[in-house]
Amino acid sequence: MKRAERKRFMLALVAVIIMSLVFTSCSSSEDVKTEDNGEKKEPIRLTIWHQSVGDADPTSKLITEAINEWNEAHPDIIVEEDGVTGEQYKTRIKTALAAGEGPDLCYMWGGSFVQPYIEAGKLLPIDEYVDDTVLSKLIEGTINGCTYNGKIYSLPMYTFIASLYCNTELFEKAGAKIPSTYDELVDAVKKLRAAGITPVVLGEKDRWPGMYWYDIMAMRQAGSDETKAALKDPSKFNSPDFIEAARKLQELVDLGAFNENMFSMSFDEMVTAFANGEAAMIYQGNWIQAAVEDPESPTKGKVVAKPFPVFTDGKGTVTEFYGGAVDGFYINATTPHPKEAAEFLIFLSEKLGKGGYLAGAGLPCWNTEGLDTSNLNPLTVQTADLMKTATSFITWWDNILPAEASEIHKNLVAELLAKKLTPEEFCQQMSQVEGSTLPLN
């Protein structure tokens, strides 16, 4: 009896072992096959991780197309992609890189997101692979966002700028004028409120949408140079211009410019609310255009993109833009195939740069001469035209300030919007954060 019972346990154990063998063989079958096929020369395999997934993201399709095209042209260098959406992508890439197990190429947000990885030597400079013919195809200056300590680490694809999107139908209804100065903005807010229309929709649950408002207002008040100086040395935030910007933001709050439920509204809800025509204005990046231009969107064709109003008492001009961030693909320093990875990176960046612009994913960083732009949606054309007027860019402050400082910044703006802080307190606390070490040019 004793034996019989033991036998049964042994059987169970054997079953477990067999199962494990089955699973592991599953996992390695792929490698086995390649060995069989490529008897003479085994192809190089490159992995690339990105955050563009889902039908709603135009980049997603472009990446797959570009990779297929590459794999067909280069049977000896096979690229394998894996996409995971935004928030989860950040968690995964940070974990994998911390464990030293990153892919050959990975998508990274520019500025302070990627900077610590570069400083820790986790990513590979690609100067030796990028020649002048490649650089000459880029729009001037766009390579700056990919350059750290004088070395090129990535190539730009496309970029984003924030604009004030205005629903013309609601403006007409309220008899308001699309604002080009702060006074006109105040006037429009008053008229829209009087007509029972929410002037501006803001999804402050995610905190970064509110940051956009303070940041552009600070830039309009203090001007580009003073803002850059303050981002490098935050003690300069404790000065009249930044306080005045905070005061104006609270003035807008007092006028009822923003939706009352902003603190429980997410980014998704904010964009949908605007696309549904529930608010007259939104200050956001180009990425919201897809929702507005969707065939089912009730606001399709009724929205115009405008630069943020200028302040008559401010130093900022209408040609200074908030945005111009350069996200892109970076090469893992531990990749065994740096040359091939760099070649692919150049290929992919150009493909996505041009294709992404045409698909409405962002604004071009590559020369667009000779591209058929007749199918571009009107909002992309408008923002692209705005960008052409630009004299300077300051990108998203949470990409400029170090990680912890940008968290603090976003939290402080939320408290400013809730009037838990006075403008003076806000600037006092902003002056305490750690400054940026990025070259802001």
Place this chain on the structure above:
Amino acid sequence: MDGVKSRSNNINRRGKKHRVRIGNIVLMIFLSLYALIQIYPLVWLILFSFKNNTEIFGGNVAGLPKVWRWSNYESAIRQANVLLYLRNSVIVTAATIFFVIMLASMAAFAIGRMKWKLSNTTYILIALGMMVPIHAALLPLFIVMKNLNLLNTFWALIIPYTAFGLPVAVSIFVSFMKSIPRELDEAAAIEGCNIYQIYYKVILPLLRPAIATVAIFTFISSWNELMFAITFINKKPFKTLPVGIMSMVGTYVTKWGEIGAGLVIATIPTIIVYLLLSDQVQKSIIAGAIKG
């Protein structure tokens, strides 16, 4: 044996029929109302899965969709690679349930019924698994899996899911074992059973209701798990269903109706498994009651 019948008979005999009936009606109304509240999310999800963003984020929160968008389902099935990912989820979840039940019942047997010094300490240490916040365990576990060469295999999910499923399972098993009379072990021992036979032939069959309960809980947690699934797996052949559904969440624009459709597809197996196992809970209890 049937509580309802014997109780009402008993009361009828005392002639309190009327009062009981009103009481029962009030009770039924109360239970039904609560049932309505509990079933609402399922109904809401199904309605939600046919809507588009305009309806979901607009005024039409609870109502029927204006147009029944079956295209949401087409799109979800295509984007989420439903068939492949469903298969993977089934493999991972089934293996997890198997290991959790096997390991937890064994450990619980040693803790709940055998006599040794470190029994209670072991119990508390096993409960430790419940206390680890998974987001902090992500990096250490990633490093462990990497060193064991298990990343991008099903084991990268089965092992952590099993480990995180064990504490709950062991607790449930131990507490159930406490309600099984000790005399049973003694009787079995006198009849000549060894300790393995006591576990396998005496205790394990009596644990059946608990096994079904543990299976349900383990199923739910591993079926829906996302964090490990996203971080430990980056090859399509091993991805699970929640990862497939999350892959429809765009970075800037998300079509929530399609996600809803994906979630309906992912929820159906859960409901089926729950109905099957929940029946099993009931049946094994009755079977056990008749025997005991």
Place this chain on the structure above:
Amino acid sequence: MNTVLSDKKAICFFVIPTILIYIAVIFLPIVMSINYSMLKWDGIGKGTFIGFGNYIELFSDSRFLNSVVHSFLFAFVSIFIQLPISLLFALILANGVKGEKFFRTVYFIPVIMSTVVIGQLWSKIYNADYGLLNTFLKAIGLGSLARDWLGREDTALIASFIPILWQYVGYHMLIMYSGAKSISADIYEAAKIDGASAIKTAFKITIPLMKPVLKVSVMFSLIGSLKVFDLIYVLTKGGPFFSTEVPSTYMYTIIFDSYRYGYGSAIAVFIVVECLVLTVLFDKLIKV
């Protein structure tokens, strides 16, 4: 008998597989987290050893201390409001009512729904403009009570607790239900013959006999509350102004948004130790 039940070899056989998995998946990561928690580390480059610096900071960090208070509040509400509701339903159903199986099945449905669904549903219920709750309040003439439930500091915490409490009523009910059902039918018969009422039977017989199961439920509830994450993160992300922040959401923000792996690991270690201490205390205080 005792020799059979303390057979060392058998104990090893039963416990060692579990212990092995535990060492790999639970102990090792905890040990590594303790190691990280002694570092000032961004999770990217090399960390610098700072001893207990992170822990010292932890106990003077008011944002962290508040989050701990929130989690205790949640544990309290779970144990004293949610569990009694679960127990009530478990007892009613175990007592045998018409449609017992139907109700038992339906009450469990929220547990099997994924967090994404529950989160979306409740944010629609709470929505200030078109949410069901405000619509309902306005319909019954209590429009003055309508507000932005998740967007206000005074209501957000309780509003984010309710969905979690609601979701897991069925979970605890199922544990308690199987506990109540496993009590021998003879005992009920005996009580009935003695003429005890249903309520009296519940308090005098069923509940005392269910103690081991109830203890498990309380333990799950306690630990679950102290490390609650998912729904709070989906519903409020810890906001507005940290009013719904709990230790694990704070830890997530610290690690993945602020790049402070060392400090975040210290929070993780705190959560583990906190749960462990309370579980041991609870185990010692309540003997079954």
